[in-house]
Amino acid sequence: MNFERVSEYKYRIPREGKMEVDAAFYASNEILEGLEAENYASLQQLANVATLPGIVEPALTMPDIHWGYGFPIGGVAAFDPQKGGVVSPGGIGFDVNCGVRLLTSGIDREELERRKGPLADALYEGVPSGMGVGRKDFRLGREDLEEVLVEGSAPLVERGFGEVEDLRHTESGGKLSGADPAAVSERAYKRGGSQLGTLGSGNHFLEVQYVDEIYDEEAARAFGLGAGRITVLIHSGSRGLGHQVCQDYVERFLEAAPRYGIDLVDKQLAAVPIESPEGEAYLRAMASAANFAFANRQLIAHFTREAFQKAGYDPEEHPLRVLYDLAHNNAKFEEHGGRRVLVHRKGATRAFGPGIEELPEEYRSVGQPVLVPGDMGRYSFVLAGTEGAMRETFGSSAHGAGRKMSRRQAKKAAKGRNVKREMEDAGILVRAAGRATVDEEMSEAYKDAADVIEATNGAGIGRKVARLRPLIVVKG
Amino acid sequence: MIRMLDHTADVGFELGASSLEDLFEEARRALLMVVFERPPKEGERADTVRLSAPDRETLLVRWLNEQSYLIQDAGFVPVGAKIQIVEEAGGSGCALEARLTGAPLLLEEYGWQGEIKSATFHGLDVTNDDEGWHARVILDV
Numbered sequence: 001m002n003f004e005r006v007s008e009y010k011y012r013i014p015r016e017g018k019m020e021v022d023a024a025f026y027a028s029n030e031i032l033e034g035l036e037a038e039n040y041a042s043l044q045q046l047a048n049v050a051t052l053p054g055i056v057e058p059a060l061t062m063p064d065i066h067w068g069y070g071f072p073i074g075g076v077a078a079f080d081p082q083k084g085g086v087v088s089p090g091g092i093g094f095d096v097n098c099g100v101r102l103l104t105s106g107i108d109r110e111e112l113e114r115r116k117g118p119l120a121d122a123l124y125e126g127v128p129s130g131m132g133v134g135r136k137d138f139r140l141g142r143e144d145l146e147e148v149l150v151e152g153s154a155p156l157v158e159r160g161f162g163e164v165e166d167l168r169h170t171e172s173g174g175k176l177s178g179a180d181p182a183a184v185s186e187r188a189y190k191r192g193g194s195q196l197g198t199l200g201s202g203n204h205f206l207e208v209q210y211v212d213e214i215y216d217e218e219a220a221r222a223f224g225l226g227a228g229r230i231t232v233l234i235h236s237g238s239r240g241l242g243h244q245v246c247q248d249y250v251e252r253f254l255e256a257a258p259r260y261g262i263d264l265v266d267k268q269l270a271a272v273p274i275e276s277p278e279g280e281a282y283l284r285a286m287a288s289a290a291n292f293a294f295a296n297r298q299l300i301a302h303f304t305r306e307a308f309q310k311a312g313y314d315p316e317e318h319p320l321r322v323l324y325d326l327a328h329n330n331a332k333f334e335e336h337g338g339r340r341v342l343v344h345r346k347g348a349t350r351a352f353g354p355g356i357e358e359l360p361e362e363y364r365s366v367g368q369p370v371l372v373p374g375d376m377g378r379y380s381f382v383l384a385g386t387e388g389a390m391r392e393t394f395g396s397s398a399h400g401a402g403r404k405m406s407r408r409q410a411k412k413a414a415k416g417r418n419v420k421r422e423m424e425d426a427g428i429l430v431r432a433a434g435r436a437t438v439d440e441e442m443s444e445a446y447k448d449a450a451d452v453i454e455a456t457n458g459a460g461i462g463r464k465v466a467r468l469r470p471l472i473v474v475k476g
Numbered sequence: 477m478i479r480m481l482d483h484t485a486d487v488g489f490e491l492g493a494s495s496l497e498d499l500f501e502e503a504r505r506a507l508l509m510v511v512f513e514r515p516p517k518e519g520e521r522a523d524t525v526r527l528s529a530p531d532r533e534t535l536l537v538r539w540l541n542e543q544s545y546l547i548q549d550a551g552f553v554p555v556g557a558k559i560q561i562v563e564e565a566g567g568s569g570c571a572l573e574a575r576l577t578g579a580p581l582l583l584e585e586y587g588w589q590g591e592i593k594s595a596t597f598h599g600l601d602v603t604n605d606d607e608g609w610h611a612r613v614i615l616d617v
């Protein structure tokens with residue numbers, strides 16, 4: 001793989017072969033060593049993305065780059081509809097609008113320690129995780145579900161499952177426009193229709209954490225983060241409904257791509273022009289799935305509030321406030337460099353810098369909150385969007401730590417150990433549907449999120465604000 | 477032949493078999509190995525699956541996605557399959573019919589290991605040489 005160092009944390013892959021544009025990636029020395037160890041497989045995936053028609057220079061990956069399918073994880077690519085730019089479901093991922101929501105509270109860590117066990121139980125009972133459907137006391141009929149697909153989180157808030165303020169602190173107000181439930185297949189409804197308000201499995205989780213360190217007082221104040229205070233981080237997406245939307249349209253696009261003269265170097269990059277009947281249909285279905293995901297995290301936040309109340313925290317005295325909810329698997333039309341482009345983010349976070357009109361007023365002077373989960377044993381980070389990100393990465397930043405072990409390797413490493421007990425000995429209570437997920441998601445299976453944050457902060461595409469450490473982990 | 481791959485973010489496997497039908501049967505077995513620690517071996521339920529696709533790769537992706545749909549959304553764990561595949565002359569498409577036997581989904585008993593989002597087309601090739609049929613599949617989990 002041919003690349004050159006541009007600055008301390010930034011590298012450029014010059015255009016060659018079928019690439020339409022240069023590519024660029026961000027990495028610390030440690031991250032670079034990891035890329036070399038995998039024989040630059042994820043950089044090859046990045047170079048593949050750069051072959052897609054209408055891509056705006058450069059094709060990018062964030063510092064949490066790792067090997068995916070089609071696009072690498074951490075991939076960011078913008079396409080210009082005026083120049084034959086394409087939309088690729090594989091550039092968004094099967095879990096459309098997978099994302100994170102952070103809740104803040106005024107509860108102190110010491111206070112929480114006293115009710116930690118009952119709270120962990122209440123969260124595990126109240127927030128469905130693992131395989132299966134949502135809570136029996138929450139069911140939506142088809143008409144109401146379609147309303148959610150069009151309107152996102154708002155219909156739930158109107159029914160009492162949250163506060164109006166939650167919507168203001170959700171990316172795009174918790175709704176992508178242009179959704180059309182008719183663009184979603186019956187199988188997608190069947191797979192995901194009853195899964196609203198569920199975490200799922202794999203790397204999805206709910207964590208109760210405390211603010212361990214603050215790096216930027218001004219931004220932390222704007223975000224409402226206080227040292228030692230309790231936060232809750234929710235990671236989930238569009239469940240079976242979104243998975244099926246991606247599945248349906250990848251197959252359709254594979255058939256359609258040759259008709260538009262699109263030569264695919266990897267079938268999982270299946271793409272069609274944004275301005276084509278197939279492309280427009282996908283965007284309508286994708287927006288529907290994205291809205292389902294916003295609503296999913298809204299409902300999980302409501303169940304979380306209920307669980308805190310059940311554990312003895314009066315909601316009047318100890319409200320849980322949504323700091324922000326954001327997507328890290330999405331495609332959105334945005335203005336960058338004076339033109340309207342469709343920005344694909346696959347395992348990357350929108351990270352708008354200060355002064356952007358769309359941000360809530362109280363965050364506008366410091367930049368958008370960027371939530372970067374680490375692993376369940378160490379820490380997660382809150383960053384702020386920067387002008388550097390607006391200039392260099394289409395307003396994007398990192399989304400997580402990135403795995404370093406395969407799931408199989410992690411299970412081998414966990415053999416003969418009790419990972420759950422090890423975490424409990426370290427002060428972290430774990431509630432999980434099965435042992436397999438806990439083993440696969442063990443701390444050592446992930447890169448150190450601090451390395452990702454070092455490169456992100458160092459490259460100026462995200463500003464370090466605070467570090468959060470886990471106290472309770474709920475997994476599928 | 478099933479060989480599990482070490483994919484960093486997701487899971488994958490390489491398959492080998494003497495016929496295309498056997499390759500698809502190996503794919504079914506590999507999927508069960510991904511989903512369960514202790515996949516069931518016997519079942520009394522029955523189902524029939526019919527699929528068609530423009531090419532073998534798409535047929536394999538649809539076959540795996542159908543299996544995961546049956547497990548996750550219909551509670552039917554396919555423990556055996558009698559598969560027939562018909563390929564149109566000139567490579568214009570292929571069709572599969574499979575008679576499945578299945579067991580009910582028992583998460584704890586089988587050691588459920590997590591959901592499958594989808595089979596992917598990433599690096600997917602179904603090939604045939606002197607040694608038989610081969611495929612390599614990555615699943616998003």
